[in-house]
Amino acid sequence: MTNKSLTVAKTNITNVKLAYMYTLIPLGIVTLQDIVYIILYQFDIFPGAESANAATGNYLYLFLIVSAIVIPSMHFHRFMNLGGKRKDFFMGNALTYVIMAAVISVIGVILYFTYEKMVLTYYSGETLNTLYVFGWIQHGAVIAFFQQFAFLLLLAVSIHTLTAIQGKWYGWVTDAVIVAVISVFTPIAPLRSALVWFFNLIIFNSNILMQIGACLVLSAVIYSLNQAIFARKAI
Amino acid sequence: MIKFSNVSKVYGKVTAVNHMNLSIPKDGLYCLLGRNGAGKTTFMKLLAGHIAATDGEIIVNGNHISPGHMPEGVNFIEGNSVQFNMKVSSLIDTAAKLQEGFDHDFAMKMVRQFDLNLNKKYKQLSFGMKTMLTTILALANQSKIILLDEPTLGFDAIMRNQFNTLLYESYVQHPRIIIVSTHLIDEIAKVTERLIIIESGSILMETGIEEIDEKAYRVSGLANVIEPMISSLNCIGKTTMGSVMSAYIYDKKRVTPSEGVAIDRMSLQDFFINIVGGNENDK
Numbered sequence: 001m002t003n004k005s006l007t008v009a010k011t012n013i014t015n016v017k018l019a020y021m022y023t024l025i026p027l028g029i030v031t032l033q034d035i036v037y038i039i040l041y042q043f044d045i046f047p048g049a050e051s052a053n054a055a056t057g058n059y060l061y062l063f064l065i066v067s068a069i070v071i072p073s074m075h076f077h078r079f080m081n082l083g084g085k086r087k088d089f090f091m092g093n094a095l096t097y098v099i100m101a102a103v104i105s106v107i108g109v110i111l112y113f114t115y116e117k118m119v120l121t122y123y124s125g126e127t128l129n130t131l132y133v134f135g136w137i138q139h140g141a142v143i144a145f146f147q148q149f150a151f152l153l154l155l156a157v158s159i160h161t162l163t164a165i166q167g168k169w170y171g172w173v174t175d176a177v178i179v180a181v182i183s184v185f186t187p188i189a190p191l192r193s194a195l196v197w198f199f200n201l202i203i204f205n206s207n208i209l210m211q212i213g214a215c216l217v218l219s220a221v222i223y224s225l226n227q228a229i230f231a232r233k234a235i
Numbered sequence: 236m237i238k239f240s241n242v243s244k245v246y247g248k249v250t251a252v253n254h255m256n257l258s259i260p261k262d263g264l265y266c267l268l269g270r271n272g273a274g275k276t277t278f279m280k281l282l283a284g285h286i287a288a289t290d291g292e293i294i295v296n297g298n299h300i301s302p303g304h305m306p307e308g309v310n311f312i313e314g315n316s317v318q319f320n321m322k323v324s325s326l327i328d329t330a331a332k333l334q335e336g337f338d339h340d341f342a343m344k345m346v347r348q349f350d351l352n353l354n355k356k357y358k359q360l361s362f363g364m365k366t367m368l369t370t371i372l373a374l375a376n377q378s379k380i381i382l383l384d385e386p387t388l389g390f391d392a393i394m395r396n397q398f399n400t401l402l403y404e405s406y407v408q409h410p411r412i413i414i415v416s417t418h419l420i421d422e423i424a425k426v427t428e429r430l431i432i433i434e435s436g437s438i439l440m441e442t443g444i445e446e447i448d449e450k451a452y453r454v455s456g457l458a459n460v461i462e463p464m465i466s467s468l469n470c471i472g473k474t475t476m477g478s479v480m481s482a483y484i485y486d487k488k489r490v491t492p493s494e495g496v497a498i499d500r501m502s503l504q505d506f507f508i509n510i511v512g513g514n515e516n517d518k
Contacts, residue, residue: 003332004332004333007329007332007333008333011319011321011329014321015319015320015321017320075319077316077317078317078318078319079333081312081313081316081317081318081369081372082318082319082326082329082330082333082334082372083310083330083333083334083337083372083373083376083378084333084334085307085333086305088333231305232287234280234285234286235280235283235285235311
């Protein structure tokens with residue numbers, strides 16, 4: 001990683017206004033809702049309200065998802081217009097997603113053990129948190145961080161790559177293949193088991209190292225495609 | 236340094252660049268002229284490796300150019316380029332960090348000279364100021380080849396004059412190949428040395444401004460007097476109003492001055508209009 005990669009990453013992170021907007025608005029609404037519940041609880045109104053909200057930390061996933069759409073579709077031309085090189089864009093984006101995935105994962109884990117534990121005492125229902133639902137938290141905070149980080153990195157580079165190829169014939173073919181895999185594989189039992197195997201590999205894997213390793217290897221393979229995609233991308 | 240050999244670029248059924256041949260062997264300020272749709276932007280994009288040629292070969296500094304093999308030393312900037320909505324100062328700092336040898340001092344000097352507010356965000360700038368900032372960023376780049384596409388879009392007369400100064404200062408400080416595409420021919424001619432004229436996707440002419448000054452002139456007078464005078468000369472256009480004719484000549488030979496015949500210097504704009512066949516009166 002060079003200073004140019006760091007510059008690309010810093011510029012990316014500070015210029016994804018859409019991502020900030022799409023994250024902070026729902027996050028603000030949910031936090032406000034929590035505050036209202038807590039106040040009502042204090043006054044014995046609706047004590048122990050039922051809840052099936054997504055965990056606060058999981059709303060940060062939106063930031064990663066929207067960023068992975070904005071960066072390849074809007075930032076490429078802007079970097080080129082600033083005299084940036086495609087190679088630096090490639091390396092800088094990789095660094096961007098590593099930073100984003102790490103920060104979101106660490107915040108998610110911290111929120112799980114602090115804010116969400118505190119808020120949950122006011123609810124009778126459960127808050128849906130991927131750390132809990134995907135079973136990552138059962139191995140402790142540190143392992144949960146790495147498992148979530150690896151998954152988020154794979155999620156980011158997959159969305160980034162899918163966005164980058166839109167408008168190209170191979171983009172349409174990839175879209176069609178994804179839709180076909182989901183719609184054909186789901187109803188047919190033997191094929192469905194292949195899908196289940198895949199999701200077990202990258203999410204629900206009981207073997208921590210295999211889950212993290214699979215996500216990182218897949219991330220590297222998928223992201224490496226971007227070198228060819230952006231090398232040929234017209235400006 | 237730059238060589239186009241039989242280069243074509245086809246978009247669907249439209250041929251934007253048609254068997255283009257061009258050689259630019261040395262540094263200089265080049266003015267790229269052409270009517271709308273003549274292929275100027277496509278030529279620049281091909282040269283910068285931003286798009287792939289359909290046919291032919293482009294060589295820059297000995298390297299074959301294509302989007303997969305973009306030339307390191309070429310910087311192409313369009314006048315209406317989009318930029319990050321950052322403060323002017325941040326945009327300059329970011330460009331400086333992204334580019335090898337970015338001339339930060341030159342960029343800051345130009346920003347002050349053109350009264351660009353460093354604290355304003357890009358979207359808060361006027362259209363002309365946005366273009367000016369983009370041009371400053373391009374000229375502060377140390378690339379050996381700079382391509383500026385319509386860099387004076389949205390400029391008023393004073394800004395255009397300032398731009399010409401900026402262009403010349405940049406060239407004097409860092410001699411290299413600078414190609415400027417514009418429609419404001421006579422203004423840019425004050426600072427450029429050579430002219431490249433594109434018509435229908437091909438190079439119509441590549442010549443020095445001095446050569447045009449020497450060879451291009453206008454002869455006016457009664458048509459029956461002018462016609463025999465110019466019969467042996469390279470006449471690139473004529474306009475006739477009643478019995479009075481103006482003939483646009485591009486020839487080393489000069490007509491002999493005589494009574495009732497006016498010989499004037501031809502403006503570059505008139506030269507361009509006539510050379511590309513845009514003089515409707517002549518058809």
